[in-house]
Amino acid sequence: MMALPPTIPTSFVPHAASASVARPRSSFVSVFGFFSYAMLGIAFVLALGVFLYGRILAASMSSKDAALAAAQANIDPATIENFVRLRDRLASSRSLLENHTSFSRFFSTLEKLLPASVRFTSLHLSTSDVGAPKIEGAGIAGSFNALAATSNAFATDGHIKDAIFSNISVNRDGSVSFTLSATLDPKLAVFTPSALQPIAPPPPAASVPAPPQANPLP
Numbered sequence: 001m002m003a004l005p006p007t008i009p010t011s012f013v014p015h016a017a018s019a020s021v022a023r024p025r026s027s028f029v030s031v032f033g034f035f036s037y038a039m040l041g042i043a044f045v046l047a048l049g050v051f052l053y054g055r056i057l058a059a060s061m062s063s064k065d066a067a068l069a070a071a072q073a074n075i076d077p078a079t080i081e082n083f084v085r086l087r088d089r090l091a092s093s094r095s096l097l098e099n100h101t102s103f104s105r106f107f108s109t110l111e112k113l114l115p116a117s118v119r120f121t122s123l124h125l126s127t128s129d130v131g132a133p134k135i136e137g138a139g140i141a142g143s144f145n146a147l148a149a150t151s152n153a154f155a156t157d158g159h160i161k162d163a164i165f166s167n168i169s170v171n172r173d174g175s176v177s178f179t180l181s182a183t184l185d186p187k188l189a190v191f192t193p194s195a196l197q198p199i200a201p202p203p204p205a206a207s208v209p210a211p212p213q214a215n216p217l218p
Helices: 016-021 023-074 077-098 104-113 144-157
Strands: 118-127 133-141 160-170 176-184
Touching: 104 144, 104 160, 118 144, 133 144, 144 160, 144 176
Parallel strands: none
Antiparallel strands: 118 133, 133 176, 160 176
16 A cells, blocks of 8 residues: 655645635525515504504594484484475475476467467367377468468477368458367476566667757857
8 A cells, every 4th residue: 555645635624715605695595584574574564554544444433423323313303204294295396397287388389480460269278198288279361371381380390290270261351261280299288487487578778868959159
C-alpha cells in the first residue's frame, strides 16, 4: 500500500463559499413569510371591519324599529279610520265621474262643424245597448250644398261617425229638411272637468289716448 504524500489532506472541510450559495433561498423564504403575515393582517383587519359594520347596522335597525313602534303608538285609530273613509269616498267619486255621461264636448264639436245655414230643430242623445253614444235628430239646411258641407265636415272630423241623412225634402222657401242618425266618439260623451270651466272673457281692448287738441288761436 502506497503512502499519501504529506501535502494531500486526509480530511475535507467545506469552505464558507458553499454556505453563501444557500443564502438566496433563505431570503426568498423570509420574503414569502413576510408577505403571508401581511395578508393575514389585512384579512384580520377586514374581518374586524365587517364585524363592526354589522354591529353598527344592527344598532341602527334597532333604533329605527323603536322609533317606528313609538310612531305607531302615537297614531290615533280614529284618525286612521277617517283617512280610510276619505280614501274610499274619493275612489267612489272618481269612479262616478269617469262613468258619468256628459255631452258638453259633443255640443262644442257640433257648433264648430255645422255651417251657419244648418240648424237642428230636434235632437235626441242616447246610448246603445253596448254603451256607445248615438244621436238622432231633425234639422233644416239652407241648401243642398250646406247639407253636403255638413256631411263632409262630419266625415273629416271623425268624431261623429256613420252619419246618415235621410227624409231629405225641399221646402217652399228653398231650404232642405232632413233627419240624421249617427254614432259618436265615446270621448264626446265622457265627463271632463274642463267642460265645467267658464269661458274666459276676451281681454279688454287697449284704450288709445285721444290726440291733444290744438289751442285756439287768439
